[in-house]
Amino acid sequence: MTSTLPTKPVVLLVALATAPLLLGAVFNPKAGQQDKEELIAKLSSDINKIDHTIEVTKALVKRSPDAPYLADLYFRLAELYVEKSRYVFARLMEQQPEGQKSLGGEKSLEVQINKKLAIETYDKILGDFPEYENNDQIRFFKATSFASSASGRRCSRSTRSSLTSSEERLVDRGAPHHR
Numbered sequence: 001m002t003s004t005l006p007t008k009p010v011v012l013l014v015a016l017a018t019a020p021l022l023l024g025a026v027f028n029p030k031a032g033q034q035d036k037e038e039l040i041a042k043l044s045s046d047i048n049k050i051d052h053t054i055e056v057t058k059a060l061v062k063r064s065p066d067a068p069y070l071a072d073l074y075f076r077l078a079e080l081y082v083e084k085s086r087y088v089f090a091r092l093m094e095q096q097p098e099g100q101k102s103l104g105g106e107k108s109l110e111v112q113i114n115k116k117l118a119i120e121t122y123d124k125i126l127g128d129f130p131e132y133e134n135n136d137q138i139r140f141f142k143a144t145s146f147a148s149s150a151s152g153r154r155c156s157r158s159t160r161s162s163l164t165s166s167e168e169r170l171v172d173r174g175a176p177h178h179r
Helices: 008-022 036-063 070-095 105-128 135-148 150-154 165-173
Strands: none
Touching: 036 070, 070 105, 070 135, 105 135
16 A cells, blocks of 8 residues: 655655744734834745745655655645745735735735745646545635635636636635635
């Protein structure tokens, strides 16, 4: 019987690559007394760490085309794209003028690109690994990523063709953000 769990060296490598993220900054909108420049610098540093982890994960995917844990690597990659979108959003919000509560079109582009990359990665997992044990989670995360993206809020039903009926119901209900 073949195990679908990653081998110990791969788990260790992914854990080491993601360890810096566990020590990262948390967006705190009530941190009024905290120096804004310091917070922006910390968020930028954390984004760089996420970028590094994305590259390490992509390299692992390339080196493991037939590995039984390939779906797990893609799942982690999608989660990293979502995480990056959140950190980029937090940094952009910190850079906004005082009192401005939303991002305009071009400013939110990097956030939207990362959400789109996450959705595409979720689609790849669902298409390439139809028996993957976490596909229910992936469908939910895909729907929540789609619902929180600009395209999910303003697109017509015909452009939602990549969503299953279950995912579309989550989008229509305004599914909460995951993790």
